[in-house]
Amino acid sequence: MRNLSGAVCDLASEVVSVLRDGGHRAVVSPNGQGPDAELGVAAVRVLGADVLLPSTLHRHPPAPSDLQLVREAVRTFPPGGDASVSTEWSHWAMRDALRRHDPAAAAPRPVAAEPVGAEPVGGEPVGGEPVGGEPDTAWLSRLTWQELTHQLAVLGALAVPPAVTGPSPVVAAAAPRTLDLARGFVRAVRRRDWLQAAGAGRWLAVLDSDATPVPATLGLETGLEFVLRMGGADPRVALHAHAAQLLRAGAAG
Amino acid sequence: MSTLKPETGDLQKSLETEVEAALNPGEAEGFYRDTRECLGLLLVAGAALLSPPTPRPKK
């Protein structure tokens, strides 16, 4: 049976499980690609760079089979000419993750030549060159706080600390809107939109800093726990909430 | 992993549409439910009238 949302949830479940185990094993079991291989690749495309999140946050090299799947998803589902900016940014994030984890194979986009044997993961951005052809971020500053929160929650996979991944235009554009995102988190919890709340919470975990503080009165940590208990049965919610908690705990600080 | 065969083209097309939709979901409906108050045990119901909780009349 073809069911993309089911496949996405199954994959998210695997990510959560690896994330909680410490990121030492493959997210997708290498022989798990049955007759629905295309569906599996589509699910990877939907979850995007989060398929490699356990490796990113725990700083382990990803399993070659996971890398291969992400490469396949990047190639099979390129943003079309009329693709939304969300689609473009999520595609960008996958390419960026590939660039970090597998610089030698960062096709299809030409990037600056990587030094041979460059460390694929680490505190320093590899290569120093952003992935070429970045989509626009100006639209972010034009959104109301409600729209902003919705859009950024959809782009939850891009909520990773630049200290880990290198410069990210979306993180940079979102940072001045931290208070607006905190409002969006409150709104999402009020509306019981757990997926949006978890995505917003994950962004807040990334953005919270002395320069752009999340108001202490928000109670982000208990808020994340609450979201996890209320909506954690949805693995996509659990993924964002666990990622946020890991970030708060300084796993990727 | 092979690229898709030509005969699966239509299937692939619909999958692309599904992926695009999954990457651009609309906002979920909000769900609201007020907190109710259950009177303390052994309190007679009439006690509630002594301190109406909000300035709203009963429906």
Added chain:
Amino acid sequence: MTAHADAPTAQTEPAMAHEEGHAALADIVRGALEWVTAHRDRFALPPDVLETHTDLNWSMKPLGELARLSTSITRAAHTVADHHDDPHWRQLAEIARELLDFTWSEIGEGRVLRELARLEPHATYPLEIYAAFASAGLRDEHFEEFTGTLVRTRAWASTEQQPNRRLGVLAAEHQARLPSHDDPTEALRRTWLGALPEPWTFDVTAGYALTHTVFHLTDWGARPAGVPADLDTYLHHWLPCWLDSCLEDQQWDLGCELLAVGASLPEPYPPDRHLPVWREVAGRRAPDGSLHEVGAEPPDAFAHRYHSTLAAAFAAALTAASTTRSRPSESAHRDAHPGHPGHPAHAGAHR
């Protein structure tokens, strides 16, 4: 879909929009006051108001609310009229004042409250209602003397009530020139709002507790300085979310109370945030100027619209008055200082 009330970069709307907003607020006050005036008899006390079978919630409470809010509306409308030398607002102040005079007359210029206090000496509600009149300068010395004895008992200080209501009793004691039974700062910190709770725990019950806490701190909008700095910051941070959910959940009555809270802050809630909410609320009014409490379908019953109609007039008058005491403030400016909760010690005493 909720109203996406404000621009992200939070530019103030053009001055013209502010003027339109001002006229729209006057229209809301006028429509509501005319509806209340037309239904004035529904606020009249029944002849058996002193009997035990009379439901206070349908007699004393509506009249007390009318007294309280017409006092505030009179004051706010005068502020706007004086500031802009505007005869239109002067007239609104007069309509509100007539409603206040009506309530004072209904209450027998204090006599009914005095009798109720003698019949139920340990109740706090006669004093709480009396405070609305005292705040407007309508006083009854006999009532104050009688109640003064009760206020000094240990029992009075330990009356079991919700914390925001305790704050209301404290404010009433102040209005009636009686000794305080407690430290207002400590009483404030026992309320939901005073604890600066996680804003995502807000619900309708917490919302009403919150609005009343601010009303008691500020004498119903007359004294914004009564709101301590940490509450001010907290409310500027989170009012946008709560207003948004009130609109989506169609909580018009609570929405108006939250708008009144915004207008009662030391630095008023900015026009680029409140005007879009007001537009939505204004659109929900019935053609007769009244506003129903909740939901999409406006029920006809007086019972389901008197409070929200008064709340709309109260909040609109306070909002208009708030724009006279500060430049059109920009939310971007407010948001530039996210801040953290302050020290409880800074909680303002409310006198």
